[in-house]
Amino acid sequence: MTFPPARLQEHPRERPDVGPGVLTVALFAVAAFGVLGLALWFGGGTPRPAIEGLPAPDVVTMVGLPAVRLLHDVCAVATVGTLLVSLWAPAEQAGRIARSAGPWALGWAASAALTEVLTLSDFLALPVPETLSSGVLPTFVFHIPQGQAFTLVGLLALVIAAGAYLPLGTGARAGLTGLGVLAVLPPAYVGHSASAADHNLAVSSLMLHIAAVTLWVGGLYGLVTRLRGPVAAVRRFSALALCCFTAAGFSGLVNAWIRVGDPTQLWQSRYGLLVLAKIAALAALGWFGWRHRRRTIVALSSGGGSRPFLRLATGEIGVMAATLGLAVALSRTAPPEASGGVGHQHELLGYVLAPFTPGGLLTVIRPDPIVLFAVVGAAVAYLVRVRRLAGGWPAGRTVAWLIGSLVLLYGLAGGVAAYGPAVFSGHAAQYALVGTAGPALLALGAPLSLRLAVVSRPLSHPLTALGLYAAPYLLLYLTGCFDLAQSSLAVRLVAQAVVVVTGTLFFAVALGVDPLPRAIGVSIRVRTLLGAAAVQVWIALLLFTGPPQGAGWYALLDLPWAPERAGDQRFGALLGPGISLAVIIVLLALLLGRSRAARRRLADQKGG
Incomplete structure (x- = not known):
């Protein structure tokens, strides 16, 4: 197979070697x-040589x-x-x-x-x-x-x-x-x-x-x-x-x-x-x-x-x-024999998990290389961009981005990530962190202004952003995808990546820290955040009163120390959406306070 060499635009007189592709x-x-x-x-x-008879x-x-x-x-x-x-x-x-x-x-x-x-x-x-x-x-x-x-x-x-x-x-x-x-x-x-x-x-x-x-x-x-x-x-x-x-x-x-x-x-x-x-x-x-x-x-x-x-x-x-x-x-080479065996829960979870204790949420970790590289890489890229600006970038934005990165690291590799596949309340807390709290902080870091991401005009519409924010939860809890996301590492990683991306997009549109392709007034932003709060209330009601999630998966897991599943789901229905609602309320207050401050500055300028 031969490859025609591309023309050397920088050095037109320089002839490439013959047949570089071959x-x-x-x-x-x-x-x-x-x-x-x-x-x-x-x-x-x-x-x-084959063994005779085999x-x-x-x-x-x-x-x-x-x-x-x-x-x-x-x-x-x-x-x-x-x-x-x-x-x-x-x-x-x-x-x-x-x-x-x-x-x-x-x-x-x-x-x-x-x-x-x-x-x-x-x-x-x-x-x-x-x-x-x-x-x-x-x-x-x-x-x-x-x-x-x-x-x-x-x-x-x-x-x-x-x-x-x-x-x-x-x-x-x-x-x-x-x-x-x-x-x-x-x-x-x-x-x-x-x-x-x-x-x-x-x-x-x-x-x-x-x-x-x-x-x-x-x-x-x-x-x-x-x-x-x-x-x-x-x-x-x-x-x-x-x-x-x-x-x-x-x-x-x-x-x-x-x-x-x-x-x-x-x-x-x-x-x-x-x-x-x-x-x-x-x-x-x-x-x-x-x-x-x-x-x-x-x-x-x-x-x-x-x-x-x-x-x-x-x-x-x-x-x-x-x-x-x-x-x-x-x-094709056999690795050295590993000592010890694996237990029932190890085969299903993919790792050994100690019995749940509240302290375990701080001491148990699940460091996933894909997660670590993605989150740490994004944090490093942000800091490099800020450094190239040579001053003039608000320190609060950098702090928000770094804290958001830490929230994502904990949510994707900390205690809630370890217990999330095994305990529903752990899953609910994890998704509140990686789908709402972490993305909100990332959006406050103004990544679009640093060209770390691009939002097209269709995606910047408030209804589109709100729909994308709600869609992962609809798929998880209404279509039976929850069992698959809990039991499959690949599906779980994809689902977590989706809620991080859609959450960050939503809050970038709702908060307006970054310039967007379309102008969005404060009243529309407030209604968009209220829509997100309604989504979280709906999730809480669905989980609190609806059918059990992951019944088949939890039955296969059969952890002897697992909490009573119905009660744990009701607790998760309050915990996860509760965290998300608290974050959204804080953001509403921040948005309204910023709007009032802008009106006062405008009034002062007119009065002066």
Whole structure:
């Protein structure tokens, strides 16, 4: 596959190297598959002689499964990276670059289908022809989590392939890129980390790790083969790469700690040695990034040409490719045996939870890597923006944003996050914090003024914002989604992200700290906040008088120390909406006080 090089706008006299796409892909393949073979041999994942009398997959499966899985990952990375750099390309090139992601997405879908067949062959310990003739494949595809995951990936990849050929605008291409990032996550959710000692933490860290690596590796690949290093795009990617490096390193260490357990296993087991090799590769990639920031980006900015950047980036892609091969081999290597077992509640919750005590709300924590990275990253981004203003930014806004970030951290990773899936009142308190209190404080921090977010005109309508604020609670408590959100880590994370985003949007519209695309009077803002109060009253009445929520989930959980469920739901009906109502009342008072102060200033100016 060849890639037509983009024109070097900054240096029109500089001729790009011949065939950069072919050379880069060749380097990628040699490094990735070479390291994959070596790591499989070292970790014990290569084919072994079959034991007489026992079923075993054939050599095609033993060799083909890791190879196809690596091909699957490469296609995913190239698809997402190509779509990503299309967002940075000039308008006349963006559509062509996005279309070039189509073949990669088709390869992604095809490799997902092959992975399903080979994975089933590996599960059944049967050669591929016998696996296909067994009649088990439909059951595996539609009813077994591993099969369902790759079926979903294949379908999403086909959607991305179709979308890549459409004449999409920047927003639609950004959505397609985001869909690509989501499409790499299902295998992580059902992979080996799902059986780790703390599988919620292991799965979250692995999903964050894979998403960061996909954007990082894919973005650099697209930058080198499609844009050929324009300085504006390189600067954008450099900021993204730093975030991805931090996320990949942090989440990778968390996942390795869970999987390895005893630190001595890092050098006493083959799995641990492969982990150390991956850490060394990450350190090497950190050096590449440092070198780019110190040398090649400076050369680009000063008119020194893109050749130094492209040469160093091509070597970096080789190391990244080798790391992808190492990661696939690591997934085929058995980790050290963990000591101890897991109890009934551990298997359902995904972690060990001590009996509830009021003090446990302060001492028990559930540090989710995705949550930590998102909230801390947003706080850091806010502080960086404020610092660039060089004064003039109200300190109260910064304080509000930071306190809101702390509220979200506690609500998403503190005691209420730990007990929320097991105790309804904990869930109610959690949603009051992450859906109302935290977002209100974030909105008081004026993130739109710092360009940390953008609100379109349709979303800035008060009725739209109020509807989005109420919608998650309607879905949770009226459609039966509550059980799913309590029992599934992925659904729970999505639901929590939705209430944070919709809550922040609502309070940004209702409070008017930020300038919006439409003018909204104080009386309308007051009525909008009163509408939110009515939503919370409705939630309280529904929970207090309505049917039990999560009865099936709590029956399966069967915690011996759990409170009486009906009484706990009534307590939660008062606790969660009560917290939210208190916050809304304070905001109403703040809004009315600010309005009176503005009228007095206007009257003073007229009188003067």
